[in-house]
Amino acid sequence: MSTNREAIRLFSELVQLTKLDEGSAQSFRVRAYEKALSALGELDRDVVDMTAGELAKLPGIGSSSANKIREIVDTGTLEKLEKLRVTYPAALVELTRIPGLGPKTILLLRDQLGVEDLDGLKAAIAGEEIRALPGMGARSEEKLARSIERLGMHGKDRRTPIAEALPIAEEIVAGLAGIDGVKHIEYCGSLRRFRETIGDIDVLVASTKPGKVSAAFVELPIVTEVVAQGETKSVVLVSGGLQVDLRVVPPASFGAAVLYFTGSKQHNIDLRQRAIARGWTLNEYGLTDVETEDVISSRTEKAIYAALDLPHIAPELREGIGEVAAAEAGELPRLVEESHIRGDLHVHSDWSGDGRATLEAMLDGAAARGLTYVAITDHAEGLAINGLSRDEMLRQRDVIDGMRFRYPDMTILHGAELNITPDGEVDWAADFLEGFDWGVASVHSHFDLDADTQTRRLIAAMENPGVNAIGHLSGRMIGRRPGIEFDVEAVLDAAERTGCAIEVNGHLARLDAAADVLRRARGRDISFVLDTDAHAVSDFRNVTWAVHQSRRGWVDKASVANTWPLEKFLRWVERKRKS
DNA sequence: GCCGTTTTCGGCCCGACTGTTTTCAGTCG
Numbered sequence: 183m184s185t186n187r188e189a190i191r192l193f194s195e196l197v198q199l200t201k202l203d204e205g206s207a208q209s210f211r212v213r214a215y216e217k218a219l220s221a222l223g224e225l226d227r228d229v230v231d232m233t234a235g236e237l238a239k240l241p242g243i244g245s246s247s248a249n250k251i252r253e254i255v256d257t258g259t260l261e262k263l264e265k266l267r268v269t270y271p272a273a274l275v276e277l278t279r280i281p282g283l284g285p286k287t288i289l290l291l292r293d294q295l296g297v298e299d300l301d302g303l304k305a306a307i308a309g310e311e312i313r314a315l316p317g318m319g320a321r322s323e324e325k326l327a328r329s330i331e332r333l334g335m336h337g338k339d340r341r342t343p344i345a346e347a348l349p350i351a352e353e354i355v356a357g358l359a360g361i362d363g364v365k366h367i368e369y370c371g372s373l374r375r376f377r378e379t380i381g382d383i384d385v386l387v388a389s390t391k392p393g394k395v396s397a398a399f400v401e402l403p404i405v406t407e408v409v410a411q412g413e414t415k416s417v418v419l420v421s422g423g424l425q426v427d428l429r430v431v432p433p434a435s436f437g438a439a440v441l442y443f444t445g446s447k448q449h450n451i452d453l454r455q456r457a458i459a460r461g462w463t464l465n466e467y468g469l470t471d472v473e474t475e476d477v478i479s480s481r482t483e484k485a486i487y488a489a490l491d492l493p494h495i496a497p498e499l500r501e502g503i504g505e506v507a508a509a510e511a512g513e514l515p516r517l518v519e520e521s522h523i524r525g526d527l528h529v530h531s532d533w534s535g536d537g538r539a540t541l542e543a544m545l546d547g548a549a550a551r552g553l554t555y556v557a558i559t560d561h562a563e564g565l566a567i568n569g570l571s572r573d574e575m576l577r578q579r580d581v582i583d584g585m586r587f588r589y590p591d592m593t594i595l596h597g598a599e600l601n602i603t604p605d606g607e608v609d610w611a612a613d614f615l616e617g618f619d620w621g622v623a624s625v626h627s628h629f630d631l632d633a634d635t636q637t638r639r640l641i642a643a644m645e646n647p648g649v650n651a652i653g654h655l656s657g658r659m660i661g662r663r664p665g666i667e668f669d670v671e672a673v674l675d676a677a678e679r680t681g682c683a684i685e686v687n688g689h690l691a692r693l694d695a696a697a698d699v700l701r702r703a704r705g706r707d708i709s710f711v712l713d714t715d716a717h718a719v720s721d722f723r724n725v726t727w728a729v730h731q732s733r734r735g736w737v738d739k740a741s742v743a744n745t746w747p748l749e750k751f752l753r754w755v756e757r758k759r760k761s
Numbered sequence: 762g763c764c765g766t767t768t769t770c771g772g773c774c775c776g777a778c779t780g781t782t783t784t785c786a787g788t789c790g
Contacts, residue, residue, distance in 0.1 A: 207788080210773060214762035244763045282779090284788050317781060325779085371790085384790085415777050417789095427790075429777085442775090447790075454774045459766090465775055 185230050186222070189254045192263060193219045196250075198275060199266040202285045218247035220448065224503050226702050229255055241504075273299035281329045290315060304330065332423070341379035342424055343661035345690035348373065350420055351383045353404060361398045363391030365433045370443035374497045376730040378660050378693050382425035384443050392430035399428045435467040437482035442466035448502020449495075456490045456506070498733035515704075515738040518712065518745060520729050525555040525744040525751060526722070528599065528622050528653055528685065528713035533578055534560040535568035538718040541578070545585065547719040549592050554748050557595040557620040558582060562609035564601030565626055572614060579617070593748055595619035595755075599653060604628045604635065606642025608649065615648030620755060622685065622713075624653035625666060633667040640673050644682035647761050651683035651711050654694040665694065674703050681758045683709040683743055686735070688728025689721070700735020709743045709754070 197215045201207045221242035222229075229237070229251055237248035254260055277288050277300065291297040294315055295306050303326075306312055312323040351369040359367050364387055368374070371384035389395045396416045400408045409417040409425070416428045431439040442450060442465065450464075457464040463472055468480030469489055479489040487494050492509045496517055499505040508514050526548060531541040537560065539547070548556040560578065563569040570578065579596050586594055597620030600608040608615070608623050615621060623643045631639070643649050655673075656665025677684055684703070687694045692715070700710075712732055714724035732742065739745055743754055 209762095211762050213773080217763075242763080246762055282788065286787060317786065319781060321780060382790085410778055412778055417778085443790085445790085447774090451774055458774085463774085467776095 185255055186225060186228060188258075189229055189251050190219065190222050192254050192260055193222060193250070196260065196263050196266070198278065199263065199270050201278070202270045202275065202288065203266060205285050205289055207285060214244070215247070217242040217448075218244075218251075220502070222251065224698075271298070276300060277303060280326070282325060283329065287318075290317075300330070340423075341381055341661075342422075343691065344373065344376070344378050344380055344693070345660065346422070347380040347383060347424065348690065350404065350422075350424060350426070351385070354383070354385055354399075354402060354420075354426060357402050357404070358385070358387060358395065358399060361395055363389045363394050365389055366436050368440055370440055371427075371445060374444045375446065375500055376498050376727075376734050378696070380424075382427060384427050384429070386436075386439055386443050387428065387430045388433040388436040388439070389430050390432065395430050396428065429466075431466060435480050437484075437486060438464070438468045438480040439466045441483045441486055444497050444500060446500055446502050449500040449505070452502060452506040453486075453490060456492075460490070496733055498730055499736065515736045516740065517733045518729050518737065518739045518742055520725060522739060522742070522745040523553075523712060523725055523729070524746065524748070525553055525557070526551075526714055526716070526725070527557040527595075527597070527620060527651065527711045527744055528559050528687070528715045529556055530560055530599070530715070530717045531558060533570055533574065534599075534717075536561070536717055541581065542585070543719055544716065545589060545592075545594065547716075547722050549589050551722055551725070553592055555593040555595060555744075555751065557597040557622075559597040559599040559620070559622050562598045562600050564603065564609040569601070569609070570598075572610070576617075597621055597650075599624060600643075600649065601626050602639060602643045604631060604639060606639040608643060608646060610648075612648060615646075616759075618648065620650055621646075621648045621759075622651045622653040623649040625657040629657055629663065629666050631666070633669060636666045636668040637672050640668055641676040644673075644676045644680045647759055649682055650755055650758050651685050652677075653685045653713070654687040654689070654692045654715070655684060655699065656694050656696060658694055658696070659691050660693065662691070665696070670699055670702055674699075674706060674708060677703070677708045678706050681709070681754075681761065683711045686710055686712045686728050686732045686737065687715050688713060688724030688726070688731065689715045690724070690727050693727065693731045695735070697731065697734040700732065700737055704736055708741060710737055710741055711744050712742055713744075 197219055200212050200215055204212055221240050234248040234252045237243050237251055238245045250260055277283060295311050297303050297306050307323055307327050312318050313320045351373055355367055355369055358364055366388040368386050370386050373380050373383060387395050392414050396411060399416055400411055400418055404420045405418045406421050407419040414430045418426050420426055454464045457469060461472055462478060463470050469478045469486050471478060479485045484494045495505055495509050529544055530537040531544045532539060561569040563571050582594055582596050597618055600621055600623040602608060602623050602625050658665030684695055712728040714722050716722050743751055
């Protein structure tokens with residue numbers, strides 16, 4: 183799939199340069215390229231194997247883009263792109279990263295002042311040359327200078343891991359919820375869609391006193407800078423440099439506004455086209471009849487979807503990748519809800535070096551969640567710092583046996599989190615593994631082996647009868663460490679063949695397996711387990727994130743083993759362990 | 762550049778804020 187990545191890389195550069203060339207980020211050509219780029223990103227086949235004709239059949243890719251993709255595959259480059267690179271050198275393109283500076287202004291600066299790069303721009307500002315340009319003034323010049331100063335902190339392309347963004351959003355929502363005049367409040371945007379990285383936080387408020395809400399918003403203690411403040415829209419920066427947008431709408435429009443600001447952009451466009459086909463228009467205030475100007479629907483998302491003849495589409499699915507068509511055809515997955523989860527199969531205690539709560543505390547926590555079954559899976563000894571030896575594992579088993587009577591309504595499985603070595607072995611041989619009720623095996627080291635080796639490594643672990651599930655499949659830490667590279671199709675084939683489950687790890691820094699991997703498992707006979715990987719009682723909250731992640735991955739409830747009743751679950755566990 | 766249950770041509774999502782203007786262009790989401 184490295185060719186797919188190369189095609190994506192060159193195509194996104196084409197998008198960038200075309201924005202400059204057309205003097206607009208919204209020209210039809212730019213939008214067409216963006217659509218083709220997104221189709222390319224969602225492609226689950228290798229472009230090398232596809233003809234231009236096949237590519238052009240994909241929604242969003244026409245004959246022109248198809249030929250460009252073939253040109254990249256066949257020649258390793260793109261003539262059109264080469265030409266654009268001459269006209270718009272990298273140093274000039276860099277300027278597009280400056281917030282508030284768009285293609286029109288960049289071209290103006292180059293034509294009028296000969297600005298070719300960041301240094302040239304700084305010189306023009308220092309010489310007070312900008313303010314002399316048409317449409318510009320002293321304030322534009324100052325604003326530009328400020329944007330450049332904080333460029334490293336929050337350029338347009340900076341994305342924040344969800345683990346950092348989510349607590350900030352929760353703090354802001356909590357800070358505004360009590361303000362006089364706030365009827366409803368919700369964070370929207372990519373955070374509500376549960377993307378793993380967030381560009382900025384969008385907070386939406388329903389209120390009849392927008393001015394009051396905006397004033398309170400910019401005064402929140404977490405705010406470090408006010409970028410813009412209007413009656414219904416304000417923009418601030420918070421500590422850490424993350425941008426937060428606030429929008430205030432009338433209560434009657436809240437549903438339309440939540441829908442609109444949750445996006446994605448492409449999902450909105452798909453819905454709007456549906457509205458237009460019915461003689462209506464859809465914006466953040468409602469679904470409206472174009473002729474009569476009657477509001478058809480605006481209060482809730484569900485009502486708006488219903489008016490458009492669609493079932494409610496969960497926020498996590500709204501990426502504009504075919505969910506509207508699937509909804510219309512009745513082919514959306516039946517999504518998991520937190521209440522469906524009966525078991526947690528990846529739980530640590532302080533018997534592991536990195537566990538932060540006692541076995542009893544963790545079991546109490548699991549029981550408090552109302553779980554029917556739980557697996558204690560402390561690290562095995564292969565993980566030198568954290569792991570338990572064979573003797574310690576046997577001792578823990580005895581301790582757990584002695585505790586079962588305290589939890590009459592919860593079945594406790596004694597498991598282990600096994601460590602997958604570079605060649606796919608795990609810590610112990612079959613005779614010792616047989617003694618466990620459950621095994622989750624994970625990659626904890628050697629992240630940079632080549633893809634073939636990693637693929638063999640994962641598959642070997644899946645084939646091990648003592649391994650019921652692969653934990654955090656890629657081993658990534660979002661924003662800090664990329665996951666291992668592996669052949670997704672081959673690993674999914676192995677999951678289907680061996681019956682080994684794939685974990686959806688709810689740790690916010692992991693969210694592993696990734697959503698695109700999960701989506702590629704659609705239609706296959708693969709089981710999943712949604713786990714917290716809890717190292718402390720508070721980590722049981724990760725179940726929420728595991729559920730969100732599974733929904734982003736279009737995982738069907740029926741394939742999630744820990745939604746099954748105990749007996750069915752145990753039969754499934756045994757089948758694998760006797761394989 | 763893409764697309765078709767009115768269309769193979771003529772559309773393409775829509776609105777807020779800023780800073781510049783006296784009605785709008787640029788940027789952003």
